[in-house]
Amino acid sequence: MWDWNYAFEVLPDIASALWVTISATLVGFVLALVVGLIWTLLIRSNNKIISNVADGIVKFIRNTPLLVQLYFIFYVFPQFGLSLEPFTAGVIGLGLHYSTYLSEVYRSGIESVGPGQWEVATALNFDTRKTWTRIILPQAIPPVLPVIGNYFITMFKETPLLSAITLVEILQTAQNIGASTFRYTEPLTIVGVLFLLLSYPASVALRQLEIRVTERY
Amino acid sequence: MSEPIVRYNNVTKYFDDLQVLDGIDFEIQPGEKVALIGPSGSGKTTFARLLMTLEEITDGTIEVEGDYLWHEQDDNGDLKPASTDHLRKVRSNIGMVFQHFHLFPHMTVLENVMEAPVTVQGRDKKEAKKSAEDMLDKVGLLDKADTYPAQLSGGQKQRVAIARALVMDPKVLIFDEPTSALDPELVGEVLDVIKDIADQGDTSILLITHEMDFAKEVADRIAFFDGGKIIEDGPPSEILYNPQAPRLKEFLERFMNTQSSPE
Ligand SMILES: Nc1ncnc2c1ncn2[C@@H]1O[C@H](COP(=O)(O)OP(=O)(O)O)[C@@H](O)[C@H]1O
Ligand SMILES: [Mg+2]
16 A cells, blocks of 8 residues: 555655745745734724725635635736736735734734833824834734744645645645556655644744743733 | 913813813923822823823813924914824923833833933934933932833832933923822832932923822922812912812812821
């Protein structure tokens, strides 16, 4: 049933595709971190129109499947003249989708900072930008870092969805190998093990971070 | 008499339908120390928060050194709501110490005091550190410079908060019940610091307090608030020992009776 020779034969190919998976995760997550913060700030805007529109978009993205969004970006956008590489489309899809979750995480972090911090910022004459960067965010982010880390791991494990828009990441590579040799067991098992090898240590590290954060606050 | 540093002109404040301040006229002279007393809910905090721009004014004007705080004059000399820049410029003359300190928990004591001089005033880091240390020395907490607020007692926190406000060199410093969140045994150390500032500084002080003895000690003038109005305003000896308004007499009597054990 299990052929070690075959497994070692296909391992290098699959492992090299891991690079695509990891870079899609990293770039997508950085995008999600930045765009998520922008959503949060827009939703908090005093301008009711801006706030409602941003809130509507975020709810829409959060409540529709990532796979549908990926298809849309990859297959429908070109009809409006926007053709994207699979990697670019995938990273935008992931980043946008997860930005809506992160926006919610930022919001809860920000709301955990008491009104007194805003008032003292006014009393010391901070402008809006410096109130955010120097006072509010440095207090709002550390407590929610574990949650942010969780989304990072979840996103990593969702990257195989990108094979649906023809990105040759690790799952797609394993499938291609399987299709050419009619042996799927080894390639797919290797994919599972590689994900496990990366996400398990990450969640252990996250657990440590969580303990440190709760100790500090 | 010189130009007042702060002037309230017919200031009114509503929270929705609730009128909290009722057409108040009031002046603070440069260097003057004014205490505000009065029953809870009479509008003292709101009165002070308008000056710190933490609440929006409903009607009337406030002037700081002759500049409108909440308004700007357009080309015709008509008043229009102040721009953010104007508000920030005038507000830079005012500082405030809060009942609950509101130190920055993510910064050390020294960083708490240095932060605004560097970030807001754009002062040189080294120089700001020096004046922050001088300020901490002044409130007796230089040895705590590298600790975090969570490790301080309430009294120490409030002394840091005072240093943080003072380092900005405000012309008017507001204290809103600076000791009422403190354990009784920690009140003295904070009052001593405020007394020092009052004695040596040319900073004007607006002190909201329930500590009558302290008000008498530091204030040049006491104003009595009741129902959103200043009912009586004068030197401490007059207000405390020769009150005229029945409401003030009542307030003082009730105060003497309920005041807890001697300190
Ligand atoms: N943000 C607010 N919204 C609504 N009502 C308020 C607000 N702040 C204060 N008040 C009301 O205004 C009145 C005066 O309050 P305050 O200025 O805090 O008085 P004091 O400091 O003399 O106790 C009270 O009736 C209080 O409930
Ligand atoms: Mg009050």
